[in-house]
Amino acid sequence: MVKNYSDLSTIIAFWIHKVSLSLLISSFYINPGFAQVKNLEILEAISDRNEGKVTLRVKAYDEKNKPLRDLEKDNFKLRVCSSKVDSKTEECQTLEAADINWKIPQPQELPPAWVIVLLDFSGSMKQLDSSGKKTKLEGAIAAMRKFNQDLAKKGENTKISIVPFGKGGKNCSGNKVTKKELDNFVLAGKRKVEKTLKELESQLDNLCAATDIYEPLRQTVQFFGNPKDNRFNLPINSNLPQPRRSIILLSDGYHSIYGERENELELEAQDFDKLVVMLKSYPNITVHTLGYGLTPQQLQQKYNLKELPTIRDISKRSNNLDKLRELAAEEFVDESRLQQIAKITNGIAEFSGNAEDISTSLLEFLEALFDEYQINYIQPINAESGSLHKVQISFNNSINSELKPYVFSWVSPSLPRSTRIIIFLLTLVVLLGGGLIPFLLWAKSIKL
Known part of the structure; x- marks a missing residue:
């Protein structure tokens, strides 16, 4: 009581x-998304010249950088800031869920997709994977075969290019990545993809190259980022969505091209830093990384090591962990570097020890290619020609995207069809009355 x-x-x-x-x-x-969203990204802001409309392509990511689907419109808000052409002051306005149109586009509604798969063709790909039944190359190709089939079912406008890479030596030609090798796109699901996979599979016995990760990736990013290639980069004044560009880097090891040099680790760090600068220069190119082997944690457990192994431990210049070098040098995957590469580009990093896990990881990359949202709204402030605007999306008032700029090059409602016909006829009358008819009269007077 x-x-x-x-x-x-x-x-x-x-x-x-x-x-x-x-x-x-x-x-x-x-609403699981409430707890899962860790990052928001506006891929693109497209302004419509005629109606003053804006279309946003948006992705939401979880803590592992995997895109989230089935999020609710009511959890999102937009903040639109605008400035006049001749002024530096900004005016901002918040758009609630009721002010926007929210849509999960179908695969056929998305812009064209271009996918380049960089396949490690180093000598270690001849080794058996963790299943003990297939070589890593056989497992990778089997997984890519399924990936190609799934890609064809998911999207009708996706092209894929499979490019082997590996640094050659004295008695090894290797596989150098060039523009010609990269520009070998085929519509997903076509027979030519299967033909390419069979040709690569037949080269198993010839694998001998070292693992050169950074230069092939640099070449691929530069190829995709070429501003003169309108397949991948539409003109600035285009009001069409930019194509989707994704790179899948499949490697079973770590960057190891320096031979017996004493400062090999320092050289690797320098090359990686250069790669980071390039990746940041092309923010709309996504790199997914797939390590085909064992992470340091898995190696520690497998060989009962007291400490986690590092690149320095398995380096040829190391005097430590000789047993590990002998048993696991071909199994070691540079987890840290592959995770860093993916994170910089908002990609996904996965690590798999056998063909089945590789296939599952590729399926996640496939879903990431299509999982995005489309938001439409009418420009609320100052839609005058040449005006600069910025938009930001927020989730539950706690997670915000970076500001995305866009410009209206020309904004005016389209005239009705009847009005356009009248203007055309009046123009025709003016041309006939002021030009053609006087000319004919003049020509007739000369004949007389």
Whole structure:
């Protein structure tokens, strides 16, 4: 029995706290995206010249940088800031869910997709994978075969190019990545893709190259980023969405092209830093990384090591962990570097020890290629010609994207068809009355 109001207040406060906590926990189950969204990205802001409309392509990512689907419109808001052509001051306005159109586009509604798969063709790909049944090359090709089939089912406008890479030596030709090798696109699902895979599979016994990760990736990013190639980069004044460009880097090891040099680790760090600068220069090119082998944690468990192995441990210049070098040098995957590369480009990093896991990882890359949202709204402030605008999307007022700029080069509603016909006829009358008819009269007078 409650004796006084003080006791009653204490009981009420206790149960309010319990109920609130329960509701909060329940909301995570009702709307899993509430707890999962860690990052938002506006891929592109496209302004419509005629109607003053803006179309956003948006992705939401979880903590592993995997795109999220099935998020609710009501959890999002837009903040649009605009400035006049002759002024530096900005005016901002918030658009609620009711002010925007929210859509999950179908695969056929998305812009064209271009996918380049960089396939490690180093000598270690001849080794058996963790299943002990297939070589890594056989497992990778089997997984890519399924990936190609799934890609064809998912999207009708996706082209793929499979490019082997590896640095040759004295008695090894290797596989140098060039523009010609990269520009070998085929529509996903076509027979030519299967022909390419069979040709690569037949070269198993000839694998001998070292693993050169950075230069092939640099060449591929530069190829995709060529501003003069309108397949990948539309003109600035185009109001069409930019094509999607993705790179899948499949490697079973680590960057190891320096031979017996004493400063090989320092050289690797310098080359990686140069690659990072290039990746950041092309923010709309996504790189997914797939390590085909064992991570340091898996190697530690497999060989019962006291400490996690590092590149320095398995380096030819190291005097430590000789047993590991002998047993696991061909199994070591540079988890740290592959994760860094993917993170810089908003890609996904996965690590798999056998063909089945490789196939599962490629399926995640496939889904990431298509999982995006489309948001449409009418420009709320100052849609005059040449005006600069910036837009930001937020999730539950806590997670914000970076500001995305866009410009209206010319904005005016389209004239009705009847009005355009009248203008055309009036123009024709003016041309006939002011030019052609006087000319004919003049010509007739000369003949007389």
